[in-house]
Amino acid sequence: MAKPVSIEVWNPNGKYRVVSTKPMPGTRWINLLVEQDCRVEVCTQKKTILSIEDIIALIGDKCDGVIGQLTEEWGDALFSALSRAGGKAFGNMAVGYNNVDVDAATKHGVAVGNTPGVLTETTAELAASLSLAAARRIVEADEFMRAGLYDGWLPNLFVGNLLKGQTVGVIGAGRIGSAYARMMVEGFKMNLIYYDLYQATRLEKFITGYAEFLRANGEQPVKWKRAASMEEVLREADVISLHPVLDKTTYHLINKESLATMKKEAILVNCSRGPVIDEVALVEHLKHNPMFRVGLDVFEDEPYMKPGLADQKNAIIVPHIASASKWTREGMATLAALNVLGKIKGYPIWSDPNRVEPFLKEDASPPAACPSIVNAKALV
Ligand SMILES: NC(=O)C1=CN([C@@H]2O[C@H](COP(=O)(O)OP(=O)(O)OC[C@H]3O[C@@H](n4cnc5c(N)ncnc54)[C@H](O)[C@@H]3O)[C@@H](O)[C@H]2O)C=CC1
Numbered sequence: 001m002a003k004p005v006s007i008e009v010w011n012p013n014g015k016y017r018v019v020s021t022k023p024m025p026g027t028r029w030i031n032l033l034v035e036q037d038c039r040v041e042v043c044t045q046k047k048t049i050l051s052i053e054d055i056i057a058l059i060g061d062k063c064d065g066v067i068g069q070l071t072e073e074w075g076d077a078l079f080s081a082l083s084r085a086g087g088k089a090f091g092n093m094a095v096g097y098n099n100v101d102v103d104a105a106t107k108h109g110v111a112v113g114n115t116p117g118v119l120t121e122t123t124a125e126l127a128a129s130l131s132l133a134a135a136r137r138i139v140e141a142d143e144f145m146r147a148g149l150y151d152g153w154l155p156n157l158f159v160g161n162l163l164k165g166q167t168v169g170v171i172g173a174g175r176i177g178s179a180y181a182r183m184m185v186e187g188f189k190m191n192l193i194y195y196d197l198y199q200a201t202r203l204e205k206f207i208t209g210y211a212e213f214l215r216a217n218g219e220q221p222v223k224w225k226r227a228a229s230m231e232e233v234l235r236e237a238d239v240i241s242l243h244p245v246l247d248k249t250t251y252h253l254i255n256k257e258s259l260a261t262m263k264k265e266a267i268l269v270n271c272s273r274g275p276v277i278d279e280v281a282l283v284e285h286l287k288h289n290p291m292f293r294v295g296l297d298v299f300e301d302e303p304y305m306k307p308g309l310a311d312q313k314n315a316i317i318v319p320h321i322a323s324a325s326k327w328t329r330e331g332m333a334t335l336a337a338l339n340v341l342g343k344i345k346g347y348p349i350w351s352d353p354n355r356v357e358p359f360l361k362e363d364a365s366p367p368a369a370c371p372s373i374v375n376a377k378a379l380v
């Protein structure tokens with residue numbers, strides 16, 4: 001028998017019971033649920049990652065929907081508990097839903113929501129920050145200053161890479177990958193090579209237009225290319241950023257062999273999911289190639305790092321904060337809550353998960369729709 005889990009309750013007499021496995025930023029998401037007759041229970045347990053037993057205890061005997069987190073494994077055990085409690089929806093507070101067994105949810109008649117769009121620019125900005133920090137060795141230089149080691153300007157002190165005119169490689173040019181590509185091309189006048197299963201038409205048009213603008217102004221135009229294989233990107237790019245979904249096709253996409261095809265002085269950035277990189281192989285590569293640098297927001301076995309990674313000076317490591325801007329995190333909470341609310345209310349699915357702004361306006365009522373349900377088609 002699992003121990004009771006501590007909770008905070010909003011609108012105790014609400015008709016529908018919605019559980020959030022974590023306190024989430026902002027209050028709009030709670031207000032929207034309360035206005036629509038929901039009793040909201042927020043888990044306040046001081047434990048970062050809840051166990052399956054904790055979540056089953058939270059679901060209890062009657063629960064209409066749960067808002068959960070990417071750290072939780074939502075599989076058959078949780079979906080059957082939710083369905084037994086009368087639940088209709090699970091809202092993952094993330095765009096990535098590799099922690100969710102969507103088939104199990106569908107089997108139990110539970111809708112699975114995610115939060116696309118609201119985190120695109122924020123996540124791309126962190127990937128851009130890691131790219132710059134790695135290129136210009138900012139973390140190493142900061143540590144050097146704090147250690148009191150700076151005793152004057154030197155021609156060879158922390159020499160890094162100039163991005164202008166170099167090639168940025170993007171693997172997975174969806175929403176975030178395309179936003180990152182635009183930032184690096186427009187901001188730093190880099191050329192682009194990308195690999196995706198689909199053509200990134202809007203991105204290609206944007207860069208073509210930007211190249212024309214540069215040419216008209218007497219500047220060197222930027223170039224772009226859609227690669228026929230990921231290997232082509234790895235061989236040609238100076239900075240490579242990973243933005244695919246995590247699934248069977250992208251697990252360990254970057255491994256010993258693919259690392260060996262990259263330039264010795266390349267920069268690799270990962271703001272997608274940790275298992276896209278074989279982290280043991282990466283640690284070995286970093287040890288033997290001191291000029292190769294990485295910027296990592298995600299890790300293979302979060303919250304842990306593979307042995308040796310934290311010792312590498314050529315690695316910049318941050319704790320899965322790519323979507324951590326206030327506006328984005330409040331927006332993610334709102335979208336996650338509205339997915340659950342929309343399903344409870346029987347609302348239709350919003351037509352365009354790439355454009356979710358109408359749900360995020362602070363001073364307006366959101367559309368009567370679920371912003372994004374990933375198993376919508378399978379459920380009907
Ligand atoms: N570090 C963080 O805090 C965050 C991480 N993410 C991760 O980023 C991922 C991407 O998010 P979005 O851009 O919104 O999704 P998206 O669906 O717009 O883009 C993903 C792209 O990956 C491509 N792709 C799929 N399989 C591929 C393969 N085998 N090779 C190359 N490309 C492939 C797809 O065609 C698609 O264009 C999420 O699934 C999530 O895991 C997202 C937000 C924040």
Ligand SMILES: O=C(O)C(=O)CO
Pocket residue numbers: 070093094095096097119322323
């Ligand atoms: O949304 C996601 O997929 C994240 O990783 C956190 O923002």
